[in-house]
Amino acid sequence: MTTQQIVESTPAEACCTVSGMPVLGAEEAQGKAQLFKALADPNRLRLLSIVKAADGGEACVCDLTEPLDLGQPTVSHHLKILVDAGLLHREKRGTWAYYSLVPGALERTADVLSAL
């Protein structure tokens, strides 16, 4: 019953009287930055490129280790980051793990830039 409406509190936020100014919020920026962080490494960009150009749209780790001239654990590390970012899909068949592009993931990421 006590009117706890916070009608005009606006904590420390203080959108500084910018009526109709949809600037990026702190948490929103945090999430989007993490997405770009996944793309902010040359080896990860090359991984995406190789997977995209691979036959059938998928590639296993053994095919990705050589062209990058990196150790196998390092490649697995980068692949995990790309999977966690929602850019790659992992499917284990038998002994091998096949990685493929998540459909539309790159396009959606590109849209984030236009929607800034």
Place this chain on the structure above:
Amino acid sequence: MTTQQIVESTPAEACCTVSGMPVLGAEEAQGKAQLFKALADPNRLRLLSIVKAADGGEACVCDLTEPLDLGQPTVSHHLKILVDAGLLHREKRGTWAYYSLVPGALERTADVLSAL
């Protein structure tokens, strides 16, 4: 240093495809990764957002320090990174420095993803 615009340049091209593999080359990946590195920070994303939404499409440092809750040297540091990446334009008028979006820079960056 190393202030070269990464967006829109496409230098040398090097015509890699060494063994008929149309994947991203190492140097090319390095440059594009540096572009995404400029976007891989929440505060820099918010800076771009604020500048884009600002009146007249430009804002000075004093307008950017408050909403980010960061020190002035830190904001200048981030702005320099965005300018070096070719995303922001800096124009000094009198005592103030006005930053504005480079036209088409975000769109060209988005195209890099589709062209992976």
Place this chain on the structure above:
DNA sequence: CCTCTATATCGACGCCTGTCAATGTGAGTG
């Protein structure tokens, strides 16, 4: 001239990240 304001630069600190060597796991094979 001097001072004040707005911005850039420098130096240092702590955290995050990319890399590798070593090891763990789990499926296939003899």
Place this chain on the structure above:
DNA sequence: CACTCACATTGACAGGCGTCGATATAGAGG
């Protein structure tokens, strides 16, 4: 069951990056 192969995980190290305080520069004004 023992062994091997493909991949993931761990621990450790070096380098990069974000942040701040202090300082430098440059323009406006008295």
